[in-house]
Every structure is written in structure tokens, then in C-alpha cells.
Amino acid sequence: MLKIAVMISGGGTDLQSIIDACQAGKINGQIELVVSNRQKAYGLERAQKAGIETAVVKKNDALIVSMFKERQIDLVVLAGYLAILTDELIDAYPNQIINIHPSLIPSFCGAGMYGMHVHEAVLNRGVKVSGATVHFVSREIDGGPIIKQVACDISDLDKAEDIQARVLEIEHQILPEVVGLYCDGRIQIENGRVKVI
Ligand SMILES: Nc1nc2c(c(=O)[nH]1)N[C@@H](CN(C=O)c1ccc(C(=O)N[C@@H](CCC(=O)O)C(=O)O)cc1)CN2
Numbered sequence: 001m002l003k004i005a006v007m008i009s010g011g012g013t014d015l016q017s018i019i020d021a022c023q024a025g026k027i028n029g030q031i032e033l034v035v036s037n038r039q040k041a042y043g044l045e046r047a048q049k050a051g052i053e054t055a056v057v058k059k060n061d062a063l064i065v066s067m068f069k070e071r072q073i074d075l076v077v078l079a080g081y082l083a084i085l086t087d088e089l090i091d092a093y094p095n096q097i098i099n100i101h102p103s104l105i106p107s108f109c110g111a112g113m114y115g116m117h118v119h120e121a122v123l124n125r126g127v128k129v130s131g132a133t134v135h136f137v138s139r140e141i142d143g144g145p146i147i148k149q150v151a152c153d154i155s156d157l158d159k160a161e162d163i164q165a166r167v168l169e170i171e172h173q174i175l176p177e178v179v180g181l182y183c184d185g186r187i188q189i190e191n192g193r194v195k196v197i
């Protein structure tokens with residue numbers, strides 16, 4: 001059973017989807033620690049209600065690495081973590097950090113593209129499909145190997161909040177699915193491309 005750490009910044013519905021999947025026996029792993037860079041993140045309450053250790057750490061990836069090593073973490077999941085990881089953390093966990101992004105990468109991603117900013121940009125550009133992406137985290141923001149993407153038709157929507165809600169439904173499906181695949185050793189990377197075996 002793999003040891004999982006989840007990093008958050010906000011409400012934690014993506015975190016909750018992993019908690020629920022673990023409790024349902026769908027993931028061969030256990031969340032050992034939830035780290036937030038914001039004191040008031042509701043996701044911290046979600047973790048505490050599930051009996052999961054939590055910590056608030058701001059701009060200190062060295063401390064985060066030490067906490068992860070101390071707990072022998074195997075997989076790090078960014079679930080709405082709205083800060084850029086330093087090389088120190090990324091280099092300590094090569095191909096062991098995954099992120100959920102609320103668009104179809106390489107569209108609408110990178111610096112400044114997070115949360116509602118993404119859906120507002122999608123709405124303003126007038127694209128007819130959006131979706132969510134789970135990818136490995138690399139030094140290039142949102143540039144790591146893509147693991148899974150699912151698209152949705154948004155041609156009937158004209159509010160960013162409604163786009164967000166539809167994309168979140170996808171997020172809550174694909175994030176726990178990918179975590180489960182990772183814990184089962186079914187994700188391989190070859191030449192920067194991901195294969196699910
Ligand atoms: N080195 C990496 N760090 C992070 C990655 C990554 O791929 N490589 N993925 C991001 C997640 N993310 C989108 O998926 C993302 C998060 C935050 C930002 C951003 O511009 N943040 C602002 C601050 C926002 C705030 O605190 O309110 C900033 O840093 O100026 C862009 C993309 C996680 N990190």
C-alpha cells in the first residue's frame with residue numbers, strides 16, 4: 001500500500017474525491033499527510049474529519065521534503081495547490097508528483113492560470129470544449145507528461161462558474177482514477193509519454 005501526501009490551497013473537493021476513493025477501497029494507498037499553504041483552507045477540515053494528519057507550510061519546500069521523507073511518502077498529489085513548486089521538491093520526487101489542472105493542457109495553463117482564472121479565460125476565448133488534465137509535475141509549470149485527460153462540451157454554458165462546476169465533475173472522476181492506477185503500478189513513462197498498462 002503506497003503512502004500518499006496531498007497538497008492543497010482551498011476547499012479540497014479534489015482531496016475529498018481521493019479520501020472517498022480510499023475509504024471505498026478503490027485505491028491501494030493511504031493518505032498519510034495533507035499539507036496546505038493556506039491556514040484557512042477548508043480542505044484541512046476535510047482531512048481532519050477523515051482522521052488524516054494535516055500541516056500548514058508556507059514557502060518552505062525544504063520543510064515539506066523533510067516531512068515527506070520522514071513519512072516515507074511514495075506519491076505526492078497536488079489537489080488545487082496554488083503555488084509553484086521549487087526544484088528542491090520536484091528533484092526529491094522525480095515522477096512521483098502529480099497535479100490536476102482544470103483545462104485541457106497545453107491550453108489555458110502555466111503561470112497565472114489557476115482556479116477561476118482558467119475558466120474565465122476559457123469563456124472569454126469562446127472555446128466549445130474544456131475539461132481536466134492529470135499530469136506529472138516538472139520544473140516547467142503544467143509542462144510535465146500528461147497522464148489522463150477528459151473533455152466536456154461547454155457550448156451551452158455562458159458563465160465561468162458553470163464551466164468550473166462541469167469541469168470539477170470530471171476532476172472528481174479522473175484524479176482518484178489516476179491515483180489508483182499509480183498505486184497499482186500501472187503508469188509508465190517512455191520518452192515523455194505516459195502509458196497505462
Ligand atoms: N514547478 C511546478 N509547480 C507547480 C506545477 C508544475 O507543473 N510545476 N503545477 C501547478 C499547479 N498549477 C496549475 O495546475 C498552478 C498553480 C499556481 C499558479 C500560479 O500562478 N500561482 C500564483 C499564486 C496564486 C495564489 O497564491 O493565489 C503565483 O505563483 O504567482 C500557476 C499554476 C502547481 N505548481
Ligand SMILES: NCC(=O)N[C@@H]1O[C@H](COP(=O)([O-])[O-])[C@@H](O)[C@H]1O
Nearest residue numbers: 010011012013014080101102114115
Ligand atoms: N492550476 C491548479 C488549479 O487551478 N487547480 C484547480 O484548483 C481547484 C481546486 O478545487 P478544490 O479545492 O475544490 O479541490 C480545482 O479545480 C483544480 O483543478
